[in-house]
Amino acid sequence: MQYKLYYWPGIQGRGEFVRLAFEAAGAHYVDVARLPASRGGGVAAMMKLMKSDAPNAPLAPPFVVAGNEMVAQSTYILAWLGPALKLVPRDAAARRWAHQLQLTVADFVDEAHNTHHPIATHLYYEDQKPEARKYSAAFLALRVPKYLGYFERVLARNPAGPTHMVGRRLSYVDLSMFQLIAGLRYAFPRTMARVEAEYPNLVALHAATARVTNVVRYLTSKRRIAFNQSGIFRHYPELDR
């Protein structure tokens, strides 16, 4: 199966959770919007699908086309592709659990985005700096401990051991947790340096995931877009305590 991923070409964003899954699984996928228009790519190719009259045209990227199927929403893309990519256990209860955890990751990612855009996504960060400072203070003081504390407990309670979020093998939730920790370290290096010793299982999961062969290959390739000031995780020192 060849997959087509549609996402904004210049950022990791929510598409990165899907890219990491494709890469870790060694799947054959095309990152359509990053291809030149001469090869059927570019943002125009993505917008064409979003603006089409198809009954299931998505509101926003990321979305994935596989054969005749098109699916949007990062959490659901992962739940849908996880079994084929062998990135989720076979057991139905474990799959339900992975799906719920991914939704909670996505909730946290939304809040991480709001640290620099608390008022409106169409405005620049510079137009909402005082509000971003207030939002970030609460995010770092209360939300980061709430979510990371929860994910740390999830690892500690995994009956198969604290090396994976779900089950005993690498899953898409582990990959997303890797991305979450990497993003928080990029955006809030001072805070993370201060607090991450409280989350030893998460830190170990991040390190172990970064050593997975296919992940190493991806992270050191040009396919991995660097964190930057247009994505979800942005480094504004004034927002980091």
Added chain:
Amino acid sequence: MQYKLYYWPGIQGRGEFVRLAFEAAGAHYVDVARLPASRGGGVAAMMKLMKSDAPNAPLAPPFVVAGNEMVAQSTYILAWLGPALKLVPRDAAARRWAHQLQLTVADFVDEAHNTHHPIATHLYYEDQKPEARKYSAAFLALRVPKYLGYFERVLARNPAGPTHMVGRRLSYVDLSMFQLIAGLRYAFPRTMARVEAEYPNLVALHAATARVTNVVRYLTSKRRIAFNQSGIFRHYPELDR
């Protein structure tokens, strides 16, 4: 099957999307946190599960217990229970589509919540009024048309006709769309009065859903908590243009 729903007892909130599904399906469910402690209910009973050492203890309500299974996250609860409640078509592609739409509804609901709490959920509205005013202005000017325009197009393009979001029968997505329109009308009556003629299919869907026998029975019962100033949809006239 008897279901147990766990959610904050004083608000509709995200639990309402699940309550509406149970009620429309005529399912046998217990709204645990609204029962007295003497009958095993109350918020304490809910917190006990959240604070338990169970491997799948949820971070936040709503969550549902059915037999030995416990599932959190409103969008996934609906995807999980939809087939048993007969609130989603049988066809796999239609189920995928319903799930994606529900996730997009949830994205919009998050933004609706942020209209009165753009800075931090632990602070009062009164502590973030200027920011709420800015957020709401952008929400009403740009986000409401974006989302409602999209959902209106989804209805118009439904191959089975514009009376349902997915397929030809009532689904959990229709029920959630009913709740979304009801909530927007409660929170932003002036704006909705001005703009809703642009969304005739959504308005008709809301009206038709409000006439479904089980929905009528629910909405006129004491089980339906009224919209109030503690929920997701709140009416602050100063936020409504």
